[in-house]
Amino acid sequence: MDLYSVLEPNQQLTTTKSLKLVELNPEVLQAIENKTELRLKSATNKDYPVLVTASKTFKIRQKNHSNCVLLLSEHNGAASSYARFSNELVLAPIEPTINLHGISVLTDLSGLTSKNPVSLESIFENSPMSKEEFARLCPELNLVELEGNAYVLHEELVRDCLSSILRAIIEELVESGDEMNIMTRLQSLDKQWVIDVVDKRQEESYPSEIIQTVLAKYTREADEKLAFLNEKVVRLYGVLLLKNSTQNMKEEDFALNLKLTMPFNYHPNIKLEYLGGNFITENGFIRYFAESDLSENPVERISELFKLKKEWKLEEIEPFVVRINTKKIKTDKFLIKYAKVRRVGKQTVVCAKT
Incomplete structure (x- = not known):
């Protein structure tokens, strides 16, 4: 990317600075109008640069063109024009990532x-x-x-801290007479009340930073009220149970064991779909398998999936192909390019092309 090339300064504008033409999107324009700080950042000196507002990140890419671009400015009462822009910079929103290497x-x-x-x-x-x-x-x-x-x-440390938090809250609710409404109450708890209860009752002395991090991940906050995200909680416990299992389990045994690993009186709905991308089922048995272990190349990933299982239900394979479905089209339409997709009764199944 020719992002740092120097344009010849125009004497009518400046003798020390060069220019790059940038197409502003509404978010960046709004930030400029609000006089919000904009920053240029990059992960390393060799990575692409990004422009960040207070809340969003935009990748900067260069778009070359043959059109004449005219930029007008007012300088000392005289209009100046520039038509030397053979390219412009475009801001494209991207999903942010944190490099955890070395942490x-x-x-x-x-x-x-x-x-x-x-x-x-x-x-x-x-x-x-x-x-x-x-x-x-x-x-x-x-x-x-x-x-x-x-x-x-570590996920197990997170789980242990979450268990301690849930046990402390549930014990407090039971003592206050809310034993029959625990799951309902866990959907609307005063944030400061939760912090006070956990501080008073937690079995281990977890630092407040860890408690705040776990609460931020496994609850939703609105108007100083916290609601536990049961689906994410089930996913944490379920994935760890599968990881730590030395052999395949029957699906019904897995569901029972999962309930037993959770705090007493905590009874969320348990659905295998909550663990999507972390398990494979076959002939009534379930075992751990992580989506992140698959290739990033679409053709290779699909091939790897069919080596694991010859035939997949559409809803089973979907979590394993979301990452490579970059255009976000319907999963069955996306898979037609790489596999055979057909209806069997009320189900859609996917198998390798012959």
């Missing part, structure tokens, strides 16, 4: 270290994303700062 995984609280500390602020400064996106992504990635050092919380 320690924390499996238990005894693993805290003061060696080579890396703060969340330094991670943000080197991440091509906005402040708002970074704050949203940190809990999703289990990223937390403890004693000045950033860590990725």
Whole structure:
């Protein structure tokens, strides 16, 4: 990308600065009108640059063209025109990512270290994303700062902390006489009440930073009220149960064991679809398999999937192809290019092309 080429300065405008023409989208234009800070960032010196507002990230790409672009400006009362732009910069929204390379995984609280500390602020400064996106992504990635050092919380540590939180809340609700309405109450809890209850009743002394991170990931907040996201909670417990299983389980045994791993009196709906992209079922048995282990190449990924199973139900294979379905078209239409898709009764099944 010829993004840093120097244009010859126009004497009527400036003798020291060169220009690049940028097509502003509504979000960036609004930020400029609101005098909001805009920043240019990049993950490394060799990566593409991005422009970030307070809440969004835009990849900067160069669009070459043969059209004449006329830029008019007012300078000392005289109109100046420039027609030397053979290209322009276009801002395209992108999904932000955080580079976690080199960040320690924390499996238990005894693993805290003061060696080579890396703060969340330094991670943000080197991440091509906005402040708002970074704050949203940190809990999703289990990223937390403890004693000045950033860590990725291991899933089992997250689960244990979440269990402690749920047990503390449920015990408090039972003692207050709400034993029959626990699942309903878990959908509307005062945020400060939750923090106070957890601080008073938690079985282990988890740092407030970890508690806040876990709550941010597994609850939805609105008007200082918290609602537990039962589907995400089930996914956490279910995926870990599958990971830690040494052999395939019958589907009904898996559902029963999953219920037993959850805190007493916590009874969310359990559906296998909540674990999409983390399991394979065949002949009534279920086993762990992660979507992230598959190739990023569409042809290779589809081939790998049919090596695992010769035939898939459409709803089973869908979580494994979402990543490669970049145009977001309907899954059955997307798969026609790579596989045979047919109706069998009321179900749609997918198998390899012969």
